[in-house]
Amino acid sequence: MHRPRLSLLVASLLLASGIAGATPPVTTIPGTAVKTAERLRDKALHDDTGYRIVTSLTTEVGPRLAGSDADQRGRDWAIAKFKALGFDKVYTEPVTYPLWVRRSEHGAIVAPFPQALVLSxxxxxxxxxxxGLTAQVVRFDSLDALKAAAPAAVKGKIVYIGYRMQRAKDGHDYGMGSAVRVTGPAIAASKGAAGYLLRSAGTDAHQRxxxxxxxxxxxxxxAIPAAALSNxxxxxxxxxxxxxxxxxxxLDLDCGVVGEYTGANVIGEITGRKYPDQVVAIGGHxxxxxxxxxxxxxxxxxxxxxxxxxxxGDLPRRPDRTIRVIAFANEEMGLWGGRAYAAKHADEVTKFQLGxxxxxxxxxxxxxxxxxxxGARDAIGQxxxxLAPLGVTYDVSKPGGGGSDLSQMHGKGMAALSLTQDGTHYFDWHHTSNDTLDKIDPKExxxxxxxxxxxxxxxxxxxxxxGSATGAFAGDGAGE
Structure with missing residues (x-):
């Protein structure tokens, strides 16, 4: 009577031991999928769909300041474009944010040598x-110097910081350039400054x-009046x-927050054939x-x-999982679309394959x-x-951030890539009137x-x- 019980106990222990020592499943990509991806890659190199899309957007809609009249036109354009491209499902998700407007902007040196300034x-x-606002300028060499300044040195003055960005393939100097722009005005305001100026966060030394x-x-x-000067x-x-x-x-700036606005993320899907509720997420803002x-x-x-x-979507057979393309709302003024998307979909993070x-x-x-x-590193290697024939190198030492808006979903635990583009000249044109179609090379x-x-x-x-799971990648600074 006792022997069977002992045998069952031993068997249970052995089974438990076997499960505990099992190797976690390894993710791989079937050879047939690799070959199809190679064909996709090669076809895309000779396809002008992407260039025709960006030509359409920049010509038919033009600039798309969040909350402006063009914001709605941009959403209408995106919905129509997704449908024209054959996406199976097209929908929107609301995003609410402060509505900031720019009406006009002027600046000038009043003394000792009067002259106009080009600013934004x-x-x-x-x-x-x-x-307008007229005040004496006080210069600081760095953000740290401003942080250390006594309020008496700042109160009632226009603070100026002249950090000069340098070109780099990965654009790393923007880290400090953007910090001077984003956080500097609030630091100056906290010390009683009347206004704030900075050297533009850009690398175009000779463009006014x-x-x-x-x-x-x-x-x-x-808030206080804040503007960027041309280099x-x-x-x-x-x-x-x-x-x-x-x-x-x-400074004479006619701008400011005038309430709230509700826009939307616009989403198009190529529905997965086998696992339609599992998604590969890609996009732009x-x-x-x-x-x-x-x-x-x-x-x-x-x-x-x-x-x-x-x-x-043009392949003879739909992919196993859904390809979800997200055109995010209002990235420029604080990742509003990305944050709203992550808040809405955080509980579904395990359904996100990669993004x-x-x-x-x-x-x-x-x-x-x-x-x-x-267990998915081998698949990333595949x-x-x-991608190697396209000139893409896999850096195993760096984490993948997911890009600007999808960094928020990565912060919830979505497995993510970073696909770094050559940004050597990106900050020559970034956030300026020179951000126009002629800066895009169709082959690139x-x-x-x-x-x-x-x-x-x-x-x-x-x-x-x-490996997407709640909190899965907190150790790599996800979502920061």
Whole structure:
């Protein structure tokens, strides 16, 4: 009577031991899917769908400042374009955010050498009083120097910081350039500054064009007038300041937050044949700043993702998993579309196979990195093998962030790639009136489409997952 019980106990222990010691499942991509991805890659290199899409967007809609009349036109355009490209399902999800408007902007040195300044008001900047704001300029060499300054040195003055960005393939200098723009105004305001100026966060040393961009003044009650100077105007201001005489500047900015606005993320899907509720997420952001036509930032990203989805949808058979292309709302003034998307879909994170967003222009992709579970590294290696002929190197030492808006979903635990484009000249045009279609090379854009089509298809066809789970990648700074 006792022997069978002992045998069952031993068997149970052995079974439990076997399960505990089992090797976690390894994700791989079938050989047939690899070959299809290679064909997709090669077809995309000779396909102009992406370029036709970005031409359509920048010509028929033009600049798409979040909350402007063009915001709705951009959404209407995206819905119609998804349908025309053959996406199976097209829908929107609402996104609400503060409505900031730009009406006019002027600046000038009043003393000691009167002359006009070329500048651009920054997102969430307050407007100046009627008749403008005239105050003495105080210069700081860095953001840290401003942080350390006594309030008495700042109160009632216009703060100026002249950080100069340098070109780099990965655009790394933008980290400090954007920090000076985003956080500097609030620091100055907290010390009693009357206004804020910075050298544009851009690398075009010889263009008298200012680079706009956002600040963190989401609360209009604490905002002060803030603007970016063109690089030549920043040089001029610095030469005058170096003479040691008091320098007075007048700012006349008609802008500010005027309430709330509800826009939307626009989403198109190529529905998966086998696992329709599992998705590979790709996209770009539909909004842009208003001086240019939003070609490189980020019409190109929207076009890359749409074109990749269309090429996959044109295959004789639908992919196993759904390809979801998201045209995000209002990335420029605080990742509003990405944050809303992540909040809505956080509970579904395990359904996200892999994702990334294109938001760094249209230069060729040259580097890939990934945040996936260890058992999916071989599959990432297979993707890297297909992308290698396109000039893409797999950097195993770096995590994958998911791009700007999808970084928020990565922060919830979505497995993600980073597909780094050549950004050597991106910040020459970024956030300026020079962000126009002529800055996009059709062949380089096609290389991007080839990268996105190949990786998305392979991820959709993988045997196994890439490790998406709640909090799965917190250790790599996901969502920061």
């Amino acid at each position: 008001a920054l997102g969430y900047s307050a407007g100046t009083p009627k008749g 064009i200012a680079h706009t961009g956002v600040t963190d003044f989401e609360d209009p009650a604490r 030549p105007d920043a040089d001029q201001l610095e030469r005058i300041l170096a003479m040691g005489k008091p320098v007075t500047v007048k 539909l909004d842009s700043w208003d001086p240019g036509t939003g070609a490189i930032d980020d019409g190109a990203g929207v076009a890359i993702a749409m074109a990749a989805g269309k090429l996959i 990334t967003e294109s938001d760094f222009g249209a230069g060729p992709v040259w580097r890939m990195s990934a945040s996936v579970k260890p 993707i890297a093998g297909v 854009l096609a290389q991007n489409v080839a990268v996105y089509a190949a990786f998305s298809y392979m991820a959709a066809q993988a045997d196994g997952d890439f």
